[in-house]
Structure formats: structure tokens, C-alpha cells
Amino acid sequence: xxxxxxxxxxxxxxxxxxxxxxxxxxxxxxxxxxxxxxxxxxxxxxxxxxxxxxxxxxxxxxxxxxxxxxxxxxxxxxxxxxxxxxxxxxxxxxxxxxxxxxxxxxxxxxxxxxxxxxxxxxxxxxxxxxxxxxxxxxxxxxxxxxxxxxxxxxxxxxxxxxxxxxxxxxxxxxxxxxxxxxxxxxxxxxxxxxx
Amino acid sequence: xxxxxxxxxxxxxxxxxxxxxxxxxxxxxxxxxxxxxxxxxxxxxxxxxxxxxxxxxxxxxxxxxxxxxxxxxxxxxxxxxxxxxxxxxxxxxxxxxxxxxxxxxxxxxxxxxxxxxxxxxxxxxxxxxxxxxxxxxxxxxxxxxxxxxxxxxxxxxxxxxxxxxxxxxxxxxxxxxxxxxxxxxxxxxxxxxxxxxxxxxxxxxxxxx
Amino acid sequence: xxxxxxxxxxxxxxxxxxxxxxxxxxxxxxxxxxxxxxxxxxxxxxxxxxxxxxxxxxxxxxxxxxxxxxxxxxxxxxxxxxxxxxxxxxxxxxxxxxxxxxxxxxxxxxxxxxxxxxxxxxxxxxxxxxxxxxxxxxxxxxxxxxxxxxxxxxxxxxxxxxxxxxxxxxxxxxxxxxxxxxxxxxxxxxxxxxxxxxxxxxxxxxxxxxxxxxxxxxxxxxxxxxxxxxx
Numbered sequence: 001x002x003x004x005x006x007x008x009x010x011x012x013x014x015x016x017x018x019x020x021x022x023x024x025x026x027x028x029x030x031x032x033x034x035x036x037x038x039x040x041x042x043x044x045x046x047x048x049x050x051x052x053x054x055x056x057x058x059x060x061x062x063x064x065x066x067x068x069x070x071x072x073x074x075x076x077x078x079x080x081x082x083x084x085x086x087x088x089x090x091x092x093x094x095x096x097x098x099x100x101x102x103x104x105x106x107x108x109x110x111x112x113x114x115x116x117x118x119x120x121x122x123x124x125x126x127x128x129x130x131x132x133x134x135x136x137x138x139x140x141x142x143x144x145x146x147x148x149x150x151x152x153x154x155x156x157x158x159x160x161x162x163x164x165x166x167x168x169x170x171x172x173x174x175x176x177x178x179x180x181x182x183x184x185x186x187x188x189x190x191x192x193x194x195x
Numbered sequence: 196x197x198x199x200x201x202x203x204x205x206x207x208x209x210x211x212x213x214x215x216x217x218x219x220x221x222x223x224x225x226x227x228x229x230x231x232x233x234x235x236x237x238x239x240x241x242x243x244x245x246x247x248x249x250x251x252x253x254x255x256x257x258x259x260x261x262x263x264x265x266x267x268x269x270x271x272x273x274x275x276x277x278x279x280x281x282x283x284x285x286x287x288x289x290x291x292x293x294x295x296x297x298x299x300x301x302x303x304x305x306x307x308x309x310x311x312x313x314x315x316x317x318x319x320x321x322x323x324x325x326x327x328x329x330x331x332x333x334x335x336x337x338x339x340x341x342x343x344x345x346x347x348x349x350x351x352x353x354x355x356x357x358x359x360x361x362x363x364x365x366x367x368x369x370x371x372x373x374x375x376x377x378x379x380x381x382x383x384x385x386x387x388x389x390x391x392x393x394x395x396x397x398x399x400x401x402x403x404x
Numbered sequence: 405x406x407x408x409x410x411x412x413x414x415x416x417x418x419x420x421x422x423x424x425x426x427x428x429x430x431x432x433x434x435x436x437x438x439x440x441x442x443x444x445x446x447x448x449x450x451x452x453x454x455x456x457x458x459x460x461x462x463x464x465x466x467x468x469x470x471x472x473x474x475x476x477x478x479x480x481x482x483x484x485x486x487x488x489x490x491x492x493x494x495x496x497x498x499x500x501x502x503x504x505x506x507x508x509x510x511x512x513x514x515x516x517x518x519x520x521x522x523x524x525x526x527x528x529x530x531x532x533x534x535x536x537x538x539x540x541x542x543x544x545x546x547x548x549x550x551x552x553x554x555x556x557x558x559x560x561x562x563x564x565x566x567x568x569x570x571x572x573x574x575x576x577x578x579x580x581x582x583x584x585x586x587x588x589x590x591x592x593x594x595x596x597x598x599x600x601x602x603x604x605x606x607x608x609x610x611x612x613x614x615x616x617x618x619x620x621x622x623x624x625x626x627x628x629x630x631x632x633x634x635x
Contacts, residue, residue, distance in 0.1 A: 001512045001519065002612040012514070022377050024231040028310055031223070072441045073434070075285075075304055076278045083271065112274075113308040115227040122301045127519075166396075171223045172388040179381030186378065189516055190601045194608060260429070268422045272429050279433035283440045290447035293455055297540065355545060372546050 001128065002194070006136040009129075011192035013140025019116050020148040021182040025141075026116030030149060031174045033107050040153035041146070042100050043107060046089055048142025050111050051120050053085040054078075055138035058121035059131055078121045079112075086112045116145055151181060205330045212334025218311045219342025219384075220391040225309040228302045229343055230380035236359050239347025241295045243340025245288060246306050249280045250332040250339075253312055254320035256280075258328035261321050273316045274307070281307040311335060342387075349383050350374045459537045460495050463525045464506045467497035469631055475620040480627050492617040502631035507621070510539065511613030515605035518542040520551075522609050526566065526618075528625060532590075533564040533610065541602075548602035557596050557603065565590035566614050573619055581607030 004012075019025045026047070033043045061077045090108055093101045101108070111117060120141050124134040155177055164173065218224045228246070233239040253276050257264075264272050285303050289296045296303070306312070315335055320328040351357055354374030356364045373379045460470050472483035476491035487493045494509040507528075512521045521540035524533045538552050551557055567576050577591040581604040587594040595603035 002514075002608055004514065017518075024227050024377065024380065025305075027226045027230070028224075031226070072282060072286075072437050075282050075307060076275060076430075076433070079274055079278050079307060080271075083274065113310055113313060115305050115308050118305060118308050119301065122304055126301060168389060168392075170388075170392065172385050172392055175381050175385030175388060179378045179385060182381055183373070183378040186376070193514055193516075193601060193605075264425055264429075265418065265422050267418075268426055272426060275426075275430055275433055279437055282437050286440055286444040286448070290444040290451065293451045370546060372544065375545060 004133065004194075006132055008192045008194065009133055009136040010140040010143075013137055014144040014147065015185065015188035016191050018144040018148060018185055019119065019141045020145055021178065021185045023119070024115075025119040026114050026145055029107055029110065029114055030145075030152065030178070031171055033104075034149050034152035034174070035156055037150065037153045037157060039103055039107075040149045042097075043104060044142070044146025044149045046093065046104070046108065047111055047114060047116065048139075048146055050082070050085050050089055050114075051117050051138045051142045051145075052135070053088070054082045054117050055120050055124060055134050056131075057081040057085065059124065059134050062125055074125070078118060082117050082121070083112050116141060148181065152177060155181075205327060208327070208331045209334040209337075212331060212336070213338040213341065216335075217338040217342055217391075218335055219339060219346070220387055221395075223388065224314065225311045225339060226384070228305060228309065229346060230377070230384060232299050232302050233343055233347035233350055233380065234354070234375045235298075235351045235357075236344060236348040238295070238298045239343040240340065241288070241292075242299055242302065243336070243343040245284045245299070245303060246309060246311070246339055247333070247336025248284050249277065249306050250312050250315060250336045251329055252280045252283075253277045254315055254328040254332035255325050257316050258320040258323060258325040264321075269321065270313075270317075273313060273321075277312050277316070278307045311339060345387060346380070346383055349387075350379055354379060456495070459523050459539050460497060460508050463508055463523060463535050463537045464497040466499050466505050468500045469498045469502070470508075471496045471498070471628075471631065473628060475617060475624070477620065480621070480624045492613070492620060494617055494621060496628050496631075498631040504629045504631075506534070509613055509617050511609030511611075512540075513605040513609035513612060515541065515543050515602045516548050517544065520602060520605040520609060522606055524561070524610050524613070526614075528622070530563065531565070531567040533561055533566055533614070536561045536606070536610070538606075543599075543602045547599050550596050550599050551602055551606055554596055556594070560587070560593045563590065564593070564610070566618060568618055568622060572622055575611075575615055575618065579607055579611035579614060 013019070017023060020027065020030050029043060029047070034040050058078050058081060061081060062074065065071055065074055065077060086109060089111070090101070093104075093108070120138045124137050129137055152174070156174065159173065159177075212218075216222060219226075219229055225246070228242055232242045253273070256276055257273055260272075281304060284306070288299070288303060315332055319331050323331070348358060351359075352363060353371045354376075356362055356368040356370050362368075371379075374383065457470055461467050472493065472495055473480050474483050474487045474491040474493055476488065481491075483493055492509065494507050496507055497505045499505045505527075507526045508523055509526070510521060510523050512519050514520070519540065520538065520543065523537040523539050525535045526533050536558070541549065541551070543549050543551070564579065565577065566579065568574065569576050575591075577589070579591050579593065581593040581595050581600075582588075583600070584595050584597040593603065593607045595607075
């Protein structure tokens with residue numbers, strides 16, 4: 001596989017290969033937390049941090065497992081590392097920002113079941129990225145996820161005041177919005193790909 | 196904990212997972228795989244069956260072990276068990292059909308974080324007997340598969356003019372390509388959810404007014 | 405909660421029970437995985453071989469036998485597991501008499517949606533690539549997927565020049581995809597109009613692979629000219 005530079009990987013993952021809008025990862029929190037801007041931003045940051053930690057740890061784990069020919073334990077190992085990373089983030093947040101901790105509520109431990117976090121680990125393994133590329137990939141994933149979340153929150157906040165048939169409100173509406181956002185992001189197609 | 200005497204009969208539980216509490220259309224759970232792999236009816240069925248397999252096996256095993264798992268570590272234990280069956284299904288699919296494996300890709304392994312499975316384990320399997328847990332899981336699994344199939348077939352028909360690879364409209368049909376791309380997935384699922392919300396509202400109006 | 409709170413004493417033996425349960429469950433699960441893995445490995449390997457041979461035969465119809473090798477700085481070795489760092493995997497296709505017909509290798513590059521993987525066939529007699537098979541792509545249907553069907557695009561690969569420099573250290577000319585209608589030289593690929601990104605991915609994938617493989621393979625080509633020449 002041709003070598004992709006770090007900048008390329010980052011830009012492609014944020015824009016044209018956006019985790020939420022193009023790869024369908026992280027939809028549960030995307031639809032659940034994007035109702036308000038003030039919860040969307042910390043959620044994005046928390047998830048990005050967990051993604052970075054998960055990426056680093058799974059890279060190290062993968063090297064270890066491959067060395068001992070234990071690839072079949074990969075999934076269990078990855079999910080264990082992610083659960084621990086989320087615990088860590090919860091503890092840190094509880095200590096430094098209890099208000100935020102309460103605002104995020106149940107969604108914080110749910111980062112464990114966020115497809116985007118496990119997705120980072122799985123995709124970087126499948127694409128055989130080295131350490132630097134994995135970091136660029138997870139950073140891109142986090143920024144892309146947060147970007148999609150913030151955009152969605154901004155639009156939904158405004159839609160709350162609009163005149164839509166009541167049957168539309170809720171997940172159906174969020175999905176339509178996500179579809180429009182996804183369509184818009186398709187305009188970034190080809191960005192960052194080598195000439 | 197013994198099973199409650201007022202527990203819904205097994206048949207009712209099965210049907211509940213399929214209709215009233217359909218994970219895709221009503222509860223909007225497990226959407227990541229729902230949108231990512233449903234570009235064709237075949238892939239949708241494959242993913243639905245794989246998830247159902249993991250659901251049934253995990254819930255049954257968790258239900259069998261429910262008295263031995265201490266409360267404090269229950270989530271961790273459930274996840275390990277679910278991850279095990281996901282790893283199994285990953286190898287089984289590779290052995291049976293490499294084409295399906297390529298199509299589903301990393302989303303097979305992402306079944307482990309599908310909210311449906313952990314949710315069922317926690318809400319039902321941990322509190323009921325193995326057979327009941329298995330039936331409940333089967334109902335949810337069938338409901339999920341039906342949901343995925345509804346998505347996949349619409350997207351394949353509109354986006355490729357085919358169903359299961361069989362061309363429906365002949366060569367002159369200009370496929371609505373966006374349907375097999377990400378935005379199409381969002382739109383089609385949104386429309387299905389809208390349909391079900393409308394159905395629910397109508398039913399409510401009939402009963403209420 | 406009203407009334408008095410019962411004092412909740414946690415017996416110390418609980419943590420032992422937790423650890424014991426986790427260990428038991430993990431061993432059970434681990435054992436299950438290993439058992440199924442061992443049971444499915446032969447079937448998976450067979451499946452992969454079938455898929456590979458199908459692609460190689462589509463490219464090289466006369467192939468009677470296909471042998472996998474790895475080319476590295478140390479020479480050519482029979483393929484085992486995944487290629488080592490710096491080694492490039494290739495497939496030698498032998499005809500009925502055991503003589504080398506052609507070499508096939510894989511190239512990959514990112515296209516519009518995801519990776520585009522291409523199997524290309526090389527013959528030393530013309531020092532050129534004579535055909536391709538797209539083995540994996542998730543490009544846009546009706547646009548990017550034309551790389552599989554467009555006859556004008558496929559014609560690019562009937563005689564794609566990949567000759568080496570005299571010192572055999574690199575390709576004389578970089579394989580490049582150029583804008584539709586502007587192809588001048590034998591080492592250029594004419595892109596599909598409206599599907600430039602996907603066309604360029606094919607070009608980059610082939611270039612990347614050929615640049616790495618041919619300088620390692622050609623100095624030792626004699627070793628694989630006859631089937632069975634390598635132990």
C-alpha cells in the first residue's frame with residue numbers, strides 16, 4: 001500500500017472520510033448528545049481523548065499479540081483497553097469538572113460502546129498503520145467526530161424553534177439532517193488524496 | 196432470582212422484539228452497522244444473521260451464568276462473553292463466505308459494541324432463565340434482521356436497480372446512486388423511522404380520541 | 405429512602421470471588437475462541453487460495469500452476485505467512501510444462517472512497533504490464549467502478565511500459581495517470597473522464613508496487629523461471 005503522509009491521513013479522516021458522516025461510526029452518541037451545543041462540545045472532546053488513548057494502547061497491544069501469535073485475542077484486548085480508558089476519563093472529569101460530568105450523565109460511560117472508538121483501533125490495524133499514522137488517524141477521527149457533532153447540535157438547536165410536524169421530531173429528523181450534512185461533506189471528496 | 200409469574204409468555208416476547216420493540220425502527224439502536232453495510236439486501240441479511248447469532252449465544256450463556264457473576268463486574272463479564280462470540284462469528288463468516296466477509300469488513304467486529312446486545316443482556320438475560328433469554332434474544336435478532344433487510348433492499352433497489360444481485364428494471368435503468376452512498380443510508384433510515392412514528396401516532400390517536 | 409440505612413458490610417472475600425469469576429469466564433471464552441479458530445483455519449486458508457487463484461487465472465488464462473514467492477533484498481524465497489518488512493509478495497504463473505508464463509503482483513492506493521486494490525500481470529519479455537484485475541474497490545457505482553468495465557481504460561494496460569534503468573535500481577519512467585485524452589507515452593495511463601481520482605489510484609497503486617517489486621525480482625528472475633527451481 002502506498003505510504004500516506006500524516007497530513008493526508010488527518011485531512012482525509014476529518015473531511016472526506018468523516019467517521020460519522022461517511023463511515024457511520026459513533027451514531028448513537030451523535031444522535032443522542034447533539035441536541036445542545038453545550039453538551040456536544042465536551043462530549044466531542046472526551047470522545048477524542050478516548051480515541052487517542054485507545055489508538056495508542058491498541059497499537060501497542062497489537063504489536064504484542066502479533067509477536068506471540070495471539071491475534072485471535074485482539075478484539076477482547078481492544079475492548080478491555082477502551083473500557084479502561086473510559087473509566088480513566090470519567091475519573092478525571094469527575095475530579096476537574098463535576099458539572100460537566102453531571103451534564104453528560106449516562107453518555108460518558110457509553111463512550112465504551114461507541115463504534116467510533118473501537119473503530120479507530122480496528123481500522124488502524126486493518127490498514128497496517130505505523131504509530132505516527134495511527135495517531136494522525138485517531139486525531140483526525142476525533143476532530144471529525146467533534147466537528148460533525150457540533151454542526152449537528154447547532155442545526156438542531158435552531159430547529160427546535162421551527163414549525164415542523166410533530167411526528168418528525170426526534171430521531172427521524174436527526175437522521176434526515178445527518179443525511180444532508182453527509183451530502184454536504186461529500187463535496188470534500190478527493191481532498192488530501194495524492195496527485 | 197426466579198422468573199416472575201407475570202412474565203409475558205415466550206411467544207409474546209418473540210413478537211415484541213420483532214414489532215413493538217423493533218430495535219431498528221422503534222428503539223433506534225445498533226444504527227452503525229444498520230447504515231454502513233446495508234447497501235445490498237444480501238449484506239443486510241448477512242449482518243442481521245451474524246448479529247442474531249451473537250445475541251442468542253451471548254444472552255443464553257449470560258443467562259446460564261447469571262448466578263455466578265458478581266454484580267460489580269457484570270458489565271465487564273458481559274463484554275468479554277459478547278466479544279468472544281463476535282470473534283467466533285468473524286472466523287465462521289470467513290470460513291463460509293469470503294465475499295460476505297469483504298463486504299461487511301470491520302463491521303463484523305463492531306457487533307461487539309452494538310447497544311442491542313449489551314442492552315438485552317443487562318435488561319433481560321441477567322434476570323431470566325436461559326430459554327426465556329434465548330427466545331427474547333431471537334425476537335430482537337429477527338426484528339433487527341428485518342429492519343436491516345428493509346433498509347438494504349430499498350437502498351439496493353433504488354441505488355442499483357437490483358435485489359440480491361438480480362437486475363429488476365433492465366439495463367436502461369439509471370440507478371439513484373446516492374442511495375448506496377452514506378447520505379442515502381441516512382435518508383432511507385430516516386424515512387422508515389418517520390413511517391413507524393406516524394403509525395404509532397395514528398394508533399395513539401385511534402385509542403385516545 | 406426513609407427509615408434507617410442498614411449498614412452495608414462488604415465481606416473481603418468478594419474481590420476474590422470477582423477475580424475468580426472473571427478468570428473462569430475468560431478461560432472459558434479463550435478456550436472457545438482457540439477451538440473455533442483452529443477448526444476454521446483450514447477452511448479460511450482454502451477460501452483465500454481460491455479467491456487468489458481465480459484472480460490470477462482471470463489475468464493469466466494459461467496458468468496451470470501458481471506459486472507464491474516473496475522478493476526481498478536477500479533474493480527470492482517461497483512465501484510463508486505475511487511478507488516480512490521490505491519484502492514484496494508476487495505470484496509466479498507456470499504453464500503446463502512448468503515454464504514461467506508471467507508474474508502477478510498486487511498494488512493498492514487510496515481512491516475516492518477507500519482502498520483500490522489491483523492485481524497486475526508482468527512479462528519480462530516485453531518488460532511491460534499486460535493486464536490488470538481490480539480485486540477490491542468501494543468506489544462510487546457508475547463512476548469509479550468504470551475502472552473494471554471501461555474498455556478504453558483497460559486498453560492502457562495491454563502494454564504498460566515498466567522497464568528498469570540499466571542499473572536495475574528503479575523504473576526508468578514513473579507510471580503516471582494523466583488527464584483523459586492526453587496520453588503520450590507507453591508508461592502513462594489515460595484516466596477515465598469524470599473518474600480521475602479512481603483512475604489515479606490505479607496508477608499510483610501499480611507504480612508503488614512495481615517500483616518496489618521489479619528491482620528486487622529481476623536480478624533473481626532465473627531462480628523462478630522453472631517451476632520447482634526454488635525449494
